[in-house]
Amino acid sequence: MTLLQAKKGCPVRIIEIPDDRARAQCVRFGIGEGTLVDSAETMMAGPVLVRHCNQEICVGRKLASSILVEADTKDAAAKDTSSRETAGKHVETVARGRRRRGLRGRRA
Numbered sequence: 001m002t003l004l005q006a007k008k009g010c011p012v013r014i015i016e017i018p019d020d021r022a023r024a025q026c027v028r029f030g031i032g033e034g035t036l037v038d039s040a041e042t043m044m045a046g047p048v049l050v051r052h053c054n055q056e057i058c059v060g061r062k063l064a065s066s067i068l069v070e071a072d073t074k075d076a077a078a079k080d081t082s083s084r085e086t087a088g089k090h091v092e093t094v095a096r097g098r099r100r101r102g103l104r105g106r107r108a
Contacts, residue, residue, distance in 0.1 A: 001071070003048055003064040006039035012069040013037075022063050029057055036072055 006012045014035050017023040026032060031052050038051040047058040059067070 001069055003039065003050070003059060003067040003069050004042065004061060006042075006048075006069055006071070008039060008041055010039050011036055011072050012039055013072040014067060014069050016068040018066050018068075019063065022067075029055065031057070 001012075003012070003014075014031065014033055014037065016033060017026055023032070029052070031037060031050075035052065040049040040051045040056060042048050045061075047060050048064040049056055049058050051057075
């Protein structure tokens with residue numbers, strides 16, 4: 001399946017980016033072969049919007065039709081759950097640290 005064929009909101013794992021130049025550009029954004037991304041939206045006659053690490057990137061239709069992906073629902077569910085737990089722990093730690101230093105309500 002290609003990135004263009006992926007369903008909206010479906011997590012997919014990138015298998016191959018055939019264009020060398022596009023591969024180099026994707027690596028700059030932290031997206032490479034084996035990376036898990038969310039197919040956020042496919043615009044009617046426009047680009048494909050993908051999400052990865054709190055960033056959204058538009059990929060042109062021609063390039064999206066050449067990028068090979070596979071659906072990855074199992075790993076995405078586990079990753080989503082673990083990231084929520086980690087985010088909650090971080091917020092809790094920050095709040096606890098402010099209380100200890102007596103910085104409630106004031107900026108550090």
